[in-house]
Amino acid sequence: MAPSCSPINPLHVAVIGAGAAGLVAARELRRESHSVVVFERNTEVGGLWVYTPQSEPDPLSLDPNRTVVHSSVYDSLRTNLPRECMGYSDFPFVPRPEHDESRDPRRYPTHREVLAYLRDFAREFKLVEMVRFGTEVVLVEQDGRKWKIRSRNSDGVSRDEIFDSVVVCNGHYTEPRVAQIPGIDLWPGKQLHSHNYRVPDPFKDQVVVVIGNFASGSDISKDLTGVAKEVHIAARSKPSETYEKLPGADNLWLHPMIETACKDGSIVFKNGKVVQADTIVHCTGYIYHFPFLNTNGYITVDDNCVGPLYKHVFPPALAPGLSFIGLPWMTLLFTLFELQSKWVAAVLSGRVTLPSEDKMMEDTSALYAKRDANGFPKRYTHRLGVVGQAEYLNWIADQIGEPPVEQWRNKELEDGYVRLATQSDTFRDKWDDDHLIAEAYEDFLRQKLISAIPSQIFG
Numbered sequence: 001m002a003p004s005c006s007p008i009n010p011l012h013v014a015v016i017g018a019g020a021a022g023l024v025a026a027r028e029l030r031r032e033s034h035s036v037v038v039f040e041r042n043t044e045v046g047g048l049w050v051y052t053p054q055s056e057p058d059p060l061s062l063d064p065n066r067t068v069v070h071s072s073v074y075d076s077l078r079t080n081l082p083r084e085c086m087g088y089s090d091f092p093f094v095p096r097p098e099h100d101e102s103r104d105p106r107r108y109p110t111h112r113e114v115l116a117y118l119r120d121f122a123r124e125f126k127l128v129e130m131v132r133f134g135t136e137v138v139l140v141e142q143d144g145r146k147w148k149i150r151s152r153n154s155d156g157v158s159r160d161e162i163f164d165s166v167v168v169c170n171g172h173y174t175e176p177r178v179a180q181i182p183g184i185d186l187w188p189g190k191q192l193h194s195h196n197y198r199v200p201d202p203f204k205d206q207v208v209v210v211i212g213n214f215a216s217g218s219d220i221s222k223d224l225t226g227v228a229k230e231v232h233i234a235a236r237s238k239p240s241e242t243y244e245k246l247p248g249a250d251n252l253w254l255h256p257m258i259e260t261a262c263k264d265g266s267i268v269f270k271n272g273k274v275v276q277a278d279t280i281v282h283c284t285g286y287i288y289h290f291p292f293l294n295t296n297g298y299i300t301v302d303d304n305c306v307g308p309l310y311k312h313v314f315p316p317a318l319a320p321g322l323s324f325i326g327l328p329w330m331t332l333l334f335t336l337f338e339l340q341s342k343w344v345a346a347v348l349s350g351r352v353t354l355p356s357e358d359k360m361m362e363d364t365s366a367l368y369a370k371r372d373a374n375g376f377p378k379r380y381t382h383r384l385g386v387v388g389q390a391e392y393l394n395w396i397a398d399q400i401g402e403p404p405v406e407q408w409r410n411k412e413l414e415d416g417y418v419r420l421a422t423q424s425d426t427f428r429d430k431w432d433d434d435h436l437i438a439e440a441y442e443d444f445l446r447q448k449l450i451s452a453i454p455s456q457i458f459g
């Protein structure tokens with residue numbers, strides 16, 4: 001629906017999480033005159049990007065009563081997308097050497113630079129004053145037409161409060177998904193999920209099997225080659241005859257998926273190769289998890305499909321009081337967080353209207369039907385992909401009267417994914433799209449978001 005001329009209706013809104021999604025949600029809600037409280041269980045902003053050397057005591061994170069460590073960032077992590085396309089629209093993620101010599105000016109900087117950027121963003125827009133740190137949300141449920149939030153502070157003190165609306169930004173890279181391996185119960189080696197991987201040192205001289213070959217699997221296997229005896233990647237997407245020695249190291253092999261794990265410590269791959277392994281690292285992704293949410297069964301998570309949700313944001317029967325920012329993946333995430341936040345803020349103030357509950361349900365059912373007809377599993381419901389993501393982001397932009405996402409930004413994402421898949425050992429340092437960098441910086445200059453083009457970022 002197009003923006004209406006209705007008077008603005010300011011509400012009291014709770015945001016759960018002060019990561020990249022929650023920060024921009026808070027900014028957009030406040031811009032729309034809502035009063036905002038951001039609940040953040042950590043002691044600082046940044047969410048996933050707040051690296052900690054600590055990992056969880058249960059290396060597969062299966063114990064529901066374990067102490068949760070939020071971040072899944074490993075020490076050597078650099079971004080998997082170029083920085084120009086990662087930033088918010090009016091606060092570009094550009095090198096900021098004037099601040100501090102420890103900043104990383106590279107096009108694919110370290111996780112520390114992303115955290116520094118998010119801190120800069122929070123400072124620039126005075127967002128920290130809205131955040132209640134060390135405060136975990138333990139329950140969200142409807143209370144008449146409003147929403148009750150129960151939170152617990154670091155002293156264990158609980159508090160109930162009533163809000164007009166709740167915006168969920170709790171992140172979805174903390175609750176691991178673990179691969180099912182025939183015979184694993186009798187296999188005597190160690191297992192961990194990439195959520196609990198930080199540095200390669202504990203794997204010195206080991207034979208390690210890494211399951212998964214996308215961003216984390218590819219990074220972690222390379223990280224391990226420096227200290228491990230052998231590293232074997234098991235990739236679900238590879239044909240069963242695959243057996244390749246990978247470039248960039250002399251102890252790294254690519255296999256198809258594991259056939260079975262045996263009690264003598266061996267791992268048999270579907271290509272028939274057998275290795276005597278010490279450790280398996282599951283780089284197999286994460287599941288959406290909302291342990292605090294009580295909607296009397298209305299919202300479910302079924303094979304990583306969270307629903308029902310209109311356009312991945314609003315549960316039709318509970319909209320607009322409850323909304324979710326940041327569920328889709330394979331997209332320009334910070335751009336998505338910003339556009340979804342603007343949409344939620346405008347819907348809450350009455351500036352933009354949602355379709356009827358029935359129409360939203362129809363749209364959601366149509367999305368599921370299309371997914372099923374294309375043969376995609378449920379866990380791909382929130383996967384946007386290169387084409388789908390541009391359409392989706394532009395659809396939201398249109399709802400709120402914003403311009404479509406810049407072509408250079410979409411193209412950087414597209415080319416970035418191709419590089420990631422085809423030159424996984426060099427994609428962060430070698431590229432041939434300097435023209436896109438130039439377009440991005442000209443755009444930033446034109447909008448007066450920067451004062452000069454830094455020279456060091458061209459390839």
Ligand SMILES: Cc1cc2nc3c(=O)[nH]c(=O)nc-3n(C[C@H](O)[C@H](O)[C@H](O)COP(=O)(O)OP(=O)(O)OC[C@H]3O[C@@H](n4cnc5c(N)ncnc54)[C@H](O)[C@@H]3O)c2cc1C
Nearest residue numbers: 017019020021040041047048079080136137170171173326
């Ligand atoms: C290894 C890895 C590498 C990545 N690399 C990139 C990249 O290069 N580029 C990119 O764009 N994206 C990348 N991503 C995706 C990344 O997750 C997003 O970019 C983004 O930072 C997620 O932001 P978020 O706010 O949704 O979640 P988070 O950053 O996870 O923030 C959620 C916040 O909610 C808080 N919280 C959770 N539950 C509660 C509760 N009950 N009460 C109070 N607070 C709570 C948490 O403490 C946290 O601060 C990567 C992800 C991973 C796992």
